[in-house]
Amino acid sequence: MSELRFNVADVAGVRLAVSPVNETVMSMWALASPIHYAVHLPWIDRARVTLRRPEVASRVRPLVELARPRCWLPDFLTPAARPNVEMAEQLEQIAATPPAVVVQDLLATTPRRPLGTFGQALLADPGGLLPQLVDAVRVWYDEAIAPDWPRMQALLDADVTYRAAQLAENGAGRFFEQLHPSLRWLGDRVVSDDPFERDFDLRGRGLALNPTVFSGRRVLWNLLEDSLPAGAYPVRAVGTLWEVTAPPPGDPLGRVIGPGRAVLLHRLDTAATTTDLARLTGMSAGNVSQHLAALHAAGLVNRSRQGRHVLYRNTEAAAVLLRASRGG
Template identity: 85%
Template sequence: MSELRFSLADVAGVRLAVSPVNETVLSMWALANPVRYPVHLPWIDRARMTLRRPEVAERVRPLVELTWRGCPLPDFVTPAARPNVELAEQLAQIAATPPAVVVQDLLATTPRRPLGPFGQALLADPRGLLPQLVDAVRVWYDEAIAPDWPRMRALLDADVAYRAAQLAESGAGRFFEQLHPSLRWRGDRVVGDDPFERDFDLRDRGLALNPTVFSERRVLWNLLEDSLPAAAYPVRALGTLWETAAPPPGDPLARVVGPGRAALLHLLETATTTTDLARLTAMSAGGVSQHLAALHAAGLVSRSRQGRHVLYRNTDAARVLLQASRGGDSIG
């Protein structure tokens, strides 16, 4: 069981952000144990082919060794992400980790599993070998994550928008209990039903919350004494990550408004962002925007703003069209 103690400043300092480094590092767990990550099989097949290339395998080896078979991660490898952080900034943060922190974090992983050859070498010479680990993360991102990053990023951004609205509407206590079934709010602390046995005072530093597509079961805490505390939590709607949407075969509505706009209407029974619609339909963001503009002008979709995001949703008129289309009524 983990307990995180909050002050008023900590509650006010809760931040949601997407972490490119988290997705890069945690993806190795899915690669090592695909049975536990069946939703990612389309990505795993491609990533394994990438890792078989000798020039990639050699440079990525330090990251593979530190993460393979679900090894506990040294905390410095997954630093807290602030809003709008870029990969290069996070890599610079890892590269600047003090040697004493590298050693401390590596030793914290050894009770459950001994370090491999690279981990032992890094323990002996953190300043000299840390650049190799940073390079491994960069190469793996470029080779295995970047091709699918727009799709992943859209899902993660949609989750951040949804959670930010929850936090604003429900307050911190209810927000944390909705974030994950294992979490409970107990007055001045979050209690997590997990095996980590952490008792941690945030000490007015706040908490960075980073959604991830590569943690399927629990919240992963990153609680360092000298940097921003963080937690990686499972993203919503993970099952949609590798899907593309299209109107049903023979859809009468597609014959009336066109297949692209029909696909959007079938998806807009729940409020959705442009980026998420682009991911789900495999259209360009520009194409989605053009279709949404036409549907909005026709009174078939509404739009509303939540923070930096604009959400689109079907109007009653669109719902009538969808119901008629699915029932095979007079449309078409």
């Protein structure tokens, strides 16, 4: 069991953001233990093919060694994310980690299992070998995460929007208890039902919270004194991530509003961007934008801005139409 102690500044400093580097690093757990990540099997099958390519395997090996299943990650490898952070910025942050912090974070991961060959070498020469690790994360993102990032980001952004509204409407206590079943709020602290046994005072630094698609069992904490406090919690509706919802053959809704617009409505039960919808449907981004504009004008989709992205999602009126067309 872990406890995070808050003061007034910490409560005010709770912030939500999407971390592309978290998804890149934590995705290694799904590759290593697919039975525990069955929801991601469509991605795992593709990623394993990618990792078997020799030119990828050799460069990604440092990340594979450090992202070990059932072991802590070094905190510097999953830095606290700020809103709208880009992957390149997070890679620069990792590359700038002081050698002493690299060593401290590596040693903190060893209680259950000793470091492997690269981990031991990084421990001995953090300044010299850290660039290899940064390159490994960059390559894995480019090869395995970036092709699916619009889909992942749409789900993560939608969760941030939902949680931010909860925090604003209900306050910190109820927010944390709704964030995950393992969390309880005791007035000035969060108690986390986990095996980590941490007692940590945030000391006015606040807490960054990042939803993640690759952790489904508990909230994972970055709680070392030299790191910004952060937590990665399981995203809502992860089971929809790899779904491809298509209209049934002879869809009656398509005959009423047109097949292209019907296809989009069938996919907008979960929020998505124009780019994501174009990739999912095979339409051009311009065609998707035209359809979305018409659906929005008709009151069938809502749109909301998250940083540089605009998310679209069905309204209740669209849900009624879809239920009718599906025979429900």
